[in-house]
Amino acid sequence: MKSLSNRSKVVSDKNMTLLEGAYLPAVVKGLGITLKHFFRRPATLKYPEEQREFTEVYRGKHVLKRDENGAERCTACGLCAVSCPAEAITMVAAERKNGEEHLYREEKYAAIYEINMLRCIFCGLCEEACPKEAIFLTKEIAPADYEREEFIYGKDKLVEGVEPAKRIDVSKRQDR
Amino acid sequence: MSLLKVTIDGKTIEVEPGTTILQAARQIGPDVAPPAMCYYTKLKTSGGYCRTCLVKVTKGSEKDPRPMPKLVASCRTTVMDGMEVQNYSSEEVVEARKGVVEFLLINHPLDCPICDQAGECHLQDLSYENGRSKSRYEFKRRTFEKIDIGEKIQLHMTRCILCYRCVKVADQLTPGRVHGVINRGEVAEISTYIQNAVDNEFSGNMIDVCPVGALTDKTFRFKSRVWFLKPVDAHRDCDQCSGKAVVWKYGNEIYRVTGRKDQWGEVDEWICNTCRFEKKSPSDWVEEGPRKINRHSVISQNHYGSKTRFVASPESLPQKQLS
Ligand code: SF4
Ligand code: SF4
Ligand code: SF4
Ligand code: FES
Numbered sequence: 001m002k003s004l005s006n007r008s009k010v011v012s013d014k015n016m017t018l019l020e021g022a023y024l025p026a027v028v029k030g031l032g033i034t035l036k037h038f039f040r041r042p043a044t045l046k047y048p049e050e051q052r053e054f055t056e057v058y059r060g061k062h063v064l065k066r067d068e069n070g071a072e073r074c075t076a077c078g079l080c081a082v083s084c085p086a087e088a089i090t091m092v093a094a095e096r097k098n099g100e101e102h103l104y105r106e107e108k109y110a111a112i113y114e115i116n117m118l119r120c121i122f123c124g125l126c127e128e129a130c131p132k133e134a135i136f137l138t139k140e141i142a143p144a145d146y147e148r149e150e151f152i153y154g155k156d157k158l159v160e161g162v163e164p165a166k167r168i169d170v171s172k173r174q175d176r
Numbered sequence: 177m178s179l180l181k182v183t184i185d186g187k188t189i190e191v192e193p194g195t196t197i198l199q200a201a202r203q204i205g206p207d208v209a210p211p212a213m214c215y216y217t218k219l220k221t222s223g224g225y226c227r228t229c230l231v232k233v234t235k236g237s238e239k240d241p242r243p244m245p246k247l248v249a250s251c252r253t254t255v256m257d258g259m260e261v262q263n264y265s266s267e268e269v270v271e272a273r274k275g276v277v278e279f280l281l282i283n284h285p286l287d288c289p290i291c292d293q294a295g296e297c298h299l300q301d302l303s304y305e306n307g308r309s310k311s312r313y314e315f316k317r318r319t320f321e322k323i324d325i326g327e328k329i330q331l332h333m334t335r336c337i338l339c340y341r342c343v344k345v346a347d348q349l350t351p352g353r354v355h356g357v358i359n360r361g362e363v364a365e366i367s368t369y370i371q372n373a374v375d376n377e378f379s380g381n382m383i384d385v386c387p388v389g390a391l392t393d394k395t396f397r398f399k400s401r402v403w404f405l406k407p408v409d410a411h412r413d414c415d416q417c418s419g420k421a422v423v424w425k426y427g428n429e430i431y432r433v434t435g436r437k438d439q440w441g442e443v444d445e446w447i448c449n450t451c452r453f454e455k456k457s458p459s460d461w462v463e464e465g466p467r468k469i470n471r472h473s474v475i476s477q478n479h480y481g482s483k484t485r486f487v488a489s490p491e492s493l494p495q496k497q498l499s
Contacts, residue, residue, distance in 0.1 A: 075289045075290050076398075077288075077289030077290065077294070077401070078400075078401040078403070078404060079289070081404070082401070082403055082404070082474070082477055093398045093399075093400075094398065095397065095398050106287075106289070106290055107287075107290050108290045108398050131288070131289050132289060
């Protein structure tokens with residue numbers, strides 16, 4: 001049948017010409033191509049001394065945000081978990097007690113919140129789904145590790161610090 | 177008595193005299209049935225409070241073909257022979273319903289991320305399907321403290337739309353009701369007199385009839401989200417009720433028990449509080465099989481090791497469920 005794309009090449013087993021049979025010209029041509037790349041800009045970086053610049057909306061490690069008073073924004077609604085195509089997120093909700101208003105923004109909060117970074121594909125759908133502007137992906141890279149357990153990030157690794165210096169700025173992601 | 181002919185959105189059906197427009201529309205099908213927030217087939221004198229079921233009667237009857245001057249509440253208007261009704265086909269009805277939704281939402285806190293009803297809330301469905309995406313309300317919403325109605329039921333008055341269904345349940349299912357609507361107008365609220373405990377055996381059905389998250393099951397409070405659970409039809413021998421219920425499971429654990437709801441979100445058979453609140457062990461129930469859930473519902477988004485999606489051919493089940 002005729003090819004639809006017109007790009008297929010027919011395989012032939014014709015005999016080589018004398019020039020082709022000598023191989024040397026082809027070898028020289030190949031070396032030439034290799035040599036050409038010495039004068040090109042390298043495609044790789046000398047990581048970690050050099051680092052590539054990320055866009056503002058790069059999708060790296062997640063952060064669970066606090067509000068202006070330092071209370072956790074997440075209300076354990078489960079929308080991130082249901083939208084996650086990789087089933088990476090789990091959580092257990094709890095009810096806020098009287099006197100905990102400075103810790104948790106809403107009546108219900110996530111007592112346990114875990115993201116399995118080995119499952120996560122950094123698609124950002126959790127960020128998209130969140131009605132409370134609680135979860136964001138950041139420019140930070142989720143680091144490598146030796147143990148699989150270490151990749152299950154709990155609230156200790158996800159929630160940002162209370163102090164102003166430890167807050168993670170996500171404003172650039174929000175106005176998009 | 178002869179049957180009456182009624183045409184709704186161009187579809188004609190013959191119904192018994194005394195049928196309401198809403199019931200006739202439901203007999204035709206979900207495409208023409210108006211939404212209903214306060215009417216409940218199994219509760220006498222329900223309906224007429226919320227106005228979401230408004231329709232336009234373009235022809236009164238065969239004998240008197242004049243149209244009705246205003247939109248009417250279809251749950252409280254009975255059909256006449258030869259009546260012609262417009263629901264979704266009328267621009268006016270669609271527009272009016274948007275207004276009704278806006279009114280219902282005026283004082284609603286929109287705390288769906290916290291609310292246990294989210295995912296099976298009729299107000300969510302109603303506003304998603306029939307409402308505007310913006311509110312024009314600029315004033316302070318009224319707020320209430322949440323109240324425990326008895327040991328097992330929690331009342332979030334802020335979410336209540338004053339549909340009176342729970343009051344009718346208390347009236348008609350339980351003798352000697354102790355809760356009702358007090359005050360009127362903007363300050364009306366559901367209350368038990370001096371926060372009396374509602375401890376009748378059938379009081380739990382209020383939770384099922386409440387179209388919003390105003391009355392919720394305290395034993396299930398914040399335990400999970402409905403879409404992470406797997407609803408399974410189950411029954412047990414009960415000396416107080418039919419014992420036919422839906423158990424909502426997470427793995428092998430039963431998180432909550434509810435009545436079985438039909439296509440219109442109405443409970444088929446009332447269940448007692450013992451079945452609803454106390455029987456949470458899998459050994460209490462005889463399972464009949466996974467409950468059929470509309471595939472557009474968020475509940476069928478159940479990813480958590482649910483096998484409901486694969487029931488068609490068990491052989492095609494992945495050897496190991498992702499966990
Ligand atoms: S980025 Fe995507 S895969 Fe990762 S946790 Fe969020 S939704 Fe799941
Ligand atoms: S991070 Fe957002 S979407 Fe996820 S549970 Fe918390 S509030 Fe809900
Ligand atoms: S508590 Fe629920 S059932 Fe009772 S009037 Fe309010 S919305 Fe209706
Ligand atoms: S359903 Fe008819 S007025 Fe509420």
